[in-house]
Amino acid sequence: MRNVRMTVSYDGTAYCGFQTQPGLNTVQEQLEQAIKVLTGEDAKITASGRTDAGVHARGQVFNFYTESQIPIRRWSLALNARLPEDIVVRDAVEVPEEFHSTKSAIRKTYRYTIRCGKHPDLFKRHLEFHHPSPLNVNAMREGLQHLLGEHEFTSYCSTRTTKTNHFRTIYEARVECEPYDAELQSFALHIILSGNGFLYNMVRIIAGTLIQVGQGKRNSLEMKTILDGKNRKLAGPTAVAHGLMLWEVFYDDSSITT
Numbered sequence: 001m002r003n004v005r006m007t008v009s010y011d012g013t014a015y016c017g018f019q020t021q022p023g024l025n026t027v028q029e030q031l032e033q034a035i036k037v038l039t040g041e042d043a044k045i046t047a048s049g050r051t052d053a054g055v056h057a058r059g060q061v062f063n064f065y066t067e068s069q070i071p072i073r074r075w076s077l078a079l080n081a082r083l084p085e086d087i088v089v090r091d092a093v094e095v096p097e098e099f100h101s102t103k104s105a106i107r108k109t110y111r112y113t114i115r116c117g118k119h120p121d122l123f124k125r126h127l128e129f130h131h132p133s134p135l136n137v138n139a140m141r142e143g144l145q146h147l148l149g150e151h152e153f154t155s156y157c158s159t160r161t162t163k164t165n166h167f168r169t170i171y172e173a174r175v176e177c178e179p180y181d182a183e184l185q186s187f188a189l190h191i192i193l194s195g196n197g198f199l200y201n202m203v204r205i206i207a208g209t210l211i212q213v214g215q216g217k218r219n220s221l222e223m224k225t226i227l228d229g230k231n232r233k234l235a236g237p238t239a240v241a242h243g244l245m246l247w248e249v250f251y252d253d254s255s256i257t258t
Contacts, residue, residue, distance in 0.1 A: 004075065005063040005095045011086040012056045013126045013242065019050040027051075027087060031062065034082040039068040048101045048108065048249040049198075054241035056127060058111075059090070059248040063101045099251075107171065107250035109194040112207040112243050117186020128188060129243035135214030137175055137189065143213045144173040144191070146224035147206065154230040156206050157199035158238070168202070170195040192247070201238050209236035 008031065016024040020032075028045060035043045047062040070078065075092035083089070113128045115121055120130035147156075150169040157166055172194040180187045191207050209226065212218045218236070226234045 001065050001067055001097070003063055003065055003095050003097050003099055004072070004092055005061060005099060005101065006075070006079075006092045007090045008060050008062065009058050009088045009090055010056065010060065011126065012051060012054050014084075014086060015053065017051060017053045017055070018047060018057075018060065027057075027060075028062075030084060030087055031079075034079050035064065035066075037082050038078055039066060039070070041066055041068065046101045048105050049246075051244075051246055052201075052241050055244045055246070056242075057246040060246055061101050061105070061249045061251075063095060063099060101249075104251055105197075105249050106252060107194060107196055108198060109172075109192065109247040109250075110198065110203045111245045111247045112191040112193075112203060112239060113245070114189045114191070114207075114211070114243060115186050116189050117180075117184065119184040119186055121181070121184060121186070121188070124188075126242055127245070129240050130186075131211065133215070135189065135211065136216060137177060137214065139216075139220045140191075140210050140214045141175045143210055143218075143220035143223035144175065146221070146227060147173050147193075151227055152230055153199055153202055153227070155226045155232055155235045156202050156209070157232065158201040158205070159232050161200040163199055166199060168195055168197050168199065204239045204241070204244055205232075205235050205237075207239035207243065211239065212236045 010027050015027050018027045020026050020028045031045055043064040045062040045064045072092055072094050076089045079089045115128040115130045116135050147170050152166045153168050154166045174192050176190045178188040193203055213220055
């Protein structure tokens with residue numbers, strides 16, 4: 001029995017999230033069906049985490065066990081030929097039997113994208129939240145710095161979470177801006193968060209609160225005040241799903257086979 005790990009990108013627009021749900025179209029369902037068509041096996045995949053409906057991924061990771069002898073270098077092309085165009089397997093590696101995509105992950109990076117300015121980018125409308133009025137980017141950058149390090153993120157977590165431990169460590173928090181598009185009179189602004197794990201809706205709530213900082217409805221220091229308050233009601237709204245992308249998942253790759 002082989003343990004195969006894959007990295008997959010997907011446009012989440014047409015899907016009811018990553019995780020299988022009865023009667024609904026999900027990314028996991030599409031992947032498992034493609035594996036079955038290819039190998040004849042009813043494989044059950046384990047992902048690094050689930051993404052909600054409308055959320056995208058550049059580098060989601062999953063693994064599964066298989067008895068198939070397909071060479072590892074051929075897996076990506078073989079599966080992509082059997083997947084919808086909005087799901088692409090980027091690579092495949094053979095990993096030790098004990099590898100688990102969720103439990104073995106040591107770091108995750110998410111990116112939330114806002115199109116700031118007069119006009120949205122039509123061709124990226126499913127990937128960017130359009131904010132037509134100006135945002136104070138410097139204030140947003142200052143606010144993010146209060147989230148660095150280990151904290152209890154109860155205020156920035158959905159009350160529907162099933163996790164009892166709300167402590168997480170943020171290693172990196174920054175705002176990046178793409179060049180101004182003169183024709184659209186707008187630019188893309190990326191909120192990038194990297195940490196050892198994230199709670200349910202955590203990135204989207206941080207983004208929603210940070211947008212209020214950029215609007216001048218809150219000052220940047222309030223990001224810390226909210227954090228210390230440990231109460232979801234203190235934070236801003238949950239930003240819309242389609243602006244969020246799971247960017248990358250990190251592992252200790254000292255013993256894998258390519």
